Amino acid sequence: MASGLSVVWTTLGVFNFAHGALMMIGAFLAWTLVEPVGLPLPVGILCGALGAAALGIVIERLLVRPYYGNRNMLLITVMTTLAAMIIMEKGAQMIWGARLKQLPRLIDGEISIASATISAHEAVMILLAPLVLAAIWAFTVRTNIGRSLRAVGQNQDSAALIGINVPFAFALAFGLSAALAGLTGALLGSIRFITPAMGADPLTKAMIVVIFGGLGSLGATAGAAYLIGLIEAILVLWLGLYWTPFVLFLIMIVVLVFRPNGIFGGNQ
Known part of the structure; x- marks a missing residue:
């Protein structure tokens, strides 16, 4: 996405x-x-x-x-x-x-890997x-x-x-x-x-990934997708499903403030 x-x-x-x-x-x-x-x-x-x-x-x-x-x-x-x-x-x-x-x-x-199935x-x-x-x-x-x-x-x-x-x-x-x-x-x-309406939630997460990684770079998008997925999994474990979207959007806002070109994008 x-x-x-x-x-x-x-x-x-x-x-x-x-x-x-x-x-x-x-x-x-x-x-x-x-x-x-x-x-x-x-x-x-x-x-x-x-x-x-x-x-x-x-x-x-x-x-x-x-x-x-x-x-x-x-x-x-x-x-x-x-x-x-x-x-x-x-x-x-x-x-x-x-x-x-x-x-x-x-x-x-x-398939079971370690303690995950x-x-x-x-x-x-x-x-x-x-x-x-x-x-x-x-x-x-x-x-x-x-x-x-x-x-x-x-x-x-x-x-x-x-x-x-x-x-x-x-x-x-x-x-x-x-x-x-x-x-x-x-x-x-x-x-x-x-x-x-099944595409609404994946679209929102895809937008977060693209902005987080840096607009205009496929490699940055791929790296950000895996990173956001890992962060989301940790947040669901620690905070639960209810608060996870809020924290993801908060992370996106912080990235836009301090790194407008994304985590993997170049400096302005």
Whole structure:
């Protein structure tokens, strides 16, 4: 989730508040293909991610692209993506209903490590997360298309002058970001209930991670994600679930005050 937000911010300089709803759409699409249709779970997860990617490109084309160059683009895209979030959540409730749904797990059983016990599905997610991050890094560093995204993020005008298709780069960034959200939703759909509002809490945590690590850096986002996850686990153990979100937001505020570019970002 956080890496998807980071990709959009790095390339376009905007926050996509529909990111959590795209995660929910990915989960619902995967559930539809796996349960009613009967496709294998890995196929459903892949299709959920691709479906979310396609919807992300549509959002960029209809709700973000018309405002490129507008001096109030950041504020406008906040409103348009928030509107997209509401439309998708209400639309999902109309299509799939309000009844709780859940995907089967990739692997059944549990794994014990020291005194901790997790499900085998969660173990797969733990292994899959760094692989996905490594694949995104390789894409943005090793491929021409990925390097074009980084070039557009650094300077859009210069990128256009050397022949990079800037609108295509923007659409690609939104599609890649949405695919990551959809993949997240499809994987979490096996350990959480799938509901129209399931993306709200992960979106909030993803925003904290991106701000904590430093905007515009995928590596910083990855490091911050693991650090925030560890901090959250410790806070839940010491303070409980009720106070943990408050402390996480407090940490984010402190970071913004003393390190506006994030813990892993450079100094201003």
